Amino acid sequence: MDAAADKIATMDGVEQVLAVYLGNEMFGLPIAQMQGVLETLPLTFVPLAPPAVRGVMNLRGRIVTAVDLRTLLGLAERPGVAQANMSVVIENGGELFSLLVDSVGDVHTIPVANVEEPPLTMPESMKRVSSGVFPLRDRIMILLKPSVFLKANEE
C-alpha cells in the first residue's frame, strides 16, 4: 500500500503534497494517501486511549480514528481552548486516520530532486517522521511520512 502510494507520488519525478499548518510551522502531507479534507466531525471520546487519539468518528460509514497531529509530532498543545477545526483524512495500512490540524493550505507539486535532507539542527523526534524539507519561495515545508508518525504513537 505505502510502497504503491510512494510510486505513484513520485511519478515523473514530482510529488504532490498538501500544506497543513500547526502554529507557525508548515508541513507537507502526501496527496497520494489522502482521502479528503473536512471540517472536524463530531467525535466519540475513547477513554484510556493514547493522548494523541482524540476520538473516533463516522466518515461515510467507515470508522476513522482522529489523532491530533500536534501531539503526534510532540508539538505544544493548541493554545487556549481552541479546537482543531480542520482534519485531513489519510489512509494508512488499510485504516483511516483523521489528522487534526490548525489549518490547511494549498496543494504543492514539488520536484523530488529538490527535496533536501532535514537540517541537522532539527529535533530528533521530527527528523524521524520527516522524509525531508522542501524550500518554497518564502518559507520551508517539512515533508511528513504518515506511515512513520502513526506508528510512533503505538510504541
Add this chain to the structure above:
Amino acid sequence: MDEILSEFLAETNEGLAELDNALVLFERSPDDEELLAKIFRVFHTIKGSCGFIGLERLGGIAHRAEDILDLVREGKLDITPDFITALLGAVDRIRTLTSELEKNGQEPKGEDEDILSLMNDLAGSLLEKDAPSAEQETASDGNNQTWSSAANDFSSAAKPEEGRKANAAEADAAQQTLRVNVDLLESMMTVVSELVLTRNQLLQTARTTKNAMFNTPLQRLNQVVTELQESVMKTRMQPIGNAWSKMPRIVRDVCHELGKKIDLEMRGQDTELDRQVLEMIKDPLMHMVRNAADHGIEDPFERVKAGKPETGHIVLNAYHQGGHIIIQISDDGRGLALNKIKGKALQAGWASQEQLNKLSPQQIQQFIFRPGFSTAERVTSVSGRGVGMDVVRTNIQKIGGTVEMTSTEGRGMTFTINIPLTLAIVPALIIEVAGARFAFPQLAVSELVMVGKGTGMAIETINGTPVLRLRDTLLPLIYLGDYLKVWDKRKEHAHDDGELRYVVVTRAAGIPYGIVVDHVLDMEEIVVKPTSSNLKDVHIFSGNTILGDGTVIMILDPSQLLQAANLREDLTHQHLADHKRLLETTASENMLLLFKAGDKTPKAAPLKMVSRLREIRSADIELSNGRPVLQHLGRLMPVFRFDDKPVSGENAFLIIFEHDGHHFGLLVDQVLDIATYNGSLAENSTDMLLDTIILNQQSTDVVNPLWYMSSGHHAAGDA
C-alpha cells in the same frame, strides 16, 4: 503469485481435505470402487497439474501414490493399514509442500525419498515394471491434457458409463458454484452493513418528517436491503463439516498409535455457521475430539473388561437452536475420574481436602477448565501437550459461547458447546456513564438491576469494595465511570449519593459481577468492527461500531473489564467470604430489637443475639427436671420469663436468642420494632440490664439476655 499457481493451490487444498477422509473410509471398506476412484482421481489431478506447472517434488509423490493405487485397482495389491499410513504420509508431505509453495511461490528444495520408499516397499517388485509407462503418461498429461480431461481419462477407463455420468454432474456443479475471494466477501459484508445502518437512519427521518412522497419507495428499499443483508450473510455461511474434515484422520491416528478401536460418527455436518465463527472453533473442537479419543476411550482390553463393546464410539453432533448453534462431542469412554481430579486439585493447591469434600461432583469436574490441568499419566504424541481445556473454554468464550459438560465415571462424557451463529451482527445494550455511551454485548448480560432511591436496592461498601446484595449472593461491583475515568466533572465522585443507577449483572471466566452505569438506554443490533491499530492497547474495548443515528460507539469486553478491575477468581471468593461475615456483623452491630415486657419502660435486646421470633401457645411449654422448656428445632430449649409475673392468655411471644450454639427463649408481652442505636453498649456485663439508653425520645432498658441464661431463676414454670 500467478493465476495458474493459485488456482492449482486452491484445487489441491480442496482435494487434500477430501483425501484424508476418503483414505480413512477406504481403510474400512477396501471394496468400495467409487472411493478408490475418487482417491485415484485426486492424486491423478495433482500429478497432472504438477507436470504442467513444473513442480517436481509434488509431482513425484503424487505420481508414486497413483502408481500403487493403480496396483490396487488391478487387484495386485491388498489394502493394509500400512498401505493407508503410507498414503496418508504422502498426503501430509503434499500438504507441507503446497503450504510452502503458497508462502514462497516455489517448491522448497529437499528429498522425499522417505515417503517414496515407503510406498515402494509396499509395491515391492510389482512397481518396477510399471514405472516406465507411468512416466510417459505424466509427460503427455503435462503437455497436452487439461485438468478435467485428465480426470475424465481415468474415470472413463475404470467405468465408462458411471464415469461419464459423474463427469456430467461435476460439470453442472462447477457452473453452479463460483470461487470468490474471502476479502471480497468481507468487504461486501461491510458495505451491506453500512447500507443497513443508512436505511435505519432514513426510516428514522421518515418517521419524524411526515412526507408521504418518500414512504412507498422507502418501504421498498427497506425490503430490498433486508433481503440483500440476508443473502450476503448466507454467503459467509459454511457447513460445520468443513471444520470436521480432519477429525476422522485424527481419530485414526490415535487408534493407530495407541492400539484402540474407535468409531467416529458425525451428525449434522450440513449445519451452517458464519465462517468467522467456524475458524474460531476449529481448533477447540479438534482438541476436544483428540482428548476424547486419547483420554476418553479405553483400549479394547479395558473396554471388554468393563463390559463394553471393544470398539469405542465418539459422536459429533451439530444443530441449530434459536439463534445459536449447539455442538456436542460425546464418547462412551471412561468419563472423568473424580478421584484423579481431586488429587490434581490438591496437588496444585486449588482447594484443600476439606473444601473438596464439600464440593459436588459437578463442581469438581469444573477443575478440568483450570489452566495447567492434566491427569494424563503419560504425554502421548497426540495429547498432553499442555494446551488444555482452559484454552478451549477461553476461545469459545471469546466468541460469546459457552461449554458445558456431563460425565458419568465409567460411562463416558458429553461436552455441549453453545455458540452464536454469527459474530458479524450482535445485539448490544447501549449504556451511558457520565454522558458517554458504550455498547455492551447482550449475550454477556444475565440481568439488569436498578439501584438507588426508591428501588429498595442499595450499593454497599465493605472495606472499600462496592457490593450489591442480590438475593442471597454478594455481587462485587465495578464502577464503569471510575474505571474509564469518565466521571462527570461537575459532580463529586460520590458513589453513595443514592442516585438511581443501573447494575449490569454479567459473568466472565465463571465469576459473576456487576457493572455500575448511569443509564441503560437501548438495545441495538450492531455490526462489530475492529478498533484502530492506535487503540489496540486499550484492551477493554473489543471493537467499535456505528449506531443507527450515525455516531461511533466503543464496545466493552466483559472479560477484560473484570481483569482490569483485578477481581481474580480466588481473590474474589476469599474476599467475598470475608465480606459476607463483615456484612452480617455490621448489619446487626448496633441494631436493637424493641419489645414490651414487665413495666411500662420499653425494653430492648441486641439484635445480633436474636435467632428468631415465635408466637407460641402457652400450653406448649413443658417441664423438664422442674424447668420450663419448649421444643425448638427438634430439641428442648430452656424458656425464661421476663419477670415474676405469670404468663396470661393462651398465646405468648417468644424471643429466641442464640449464644455459643445454645438457644434459649424469653417470654415477652409484645415485640415492637427494630431500631439502630448509634452509641456503644457495655459488653460482657453480668447484670440484668446492659444499659439504659434514650431511643426515640424515650428511655429504654437494654436487657442482657445472657443474664437469664446464667441465673436461670426466673423460670416460667408456673405458666
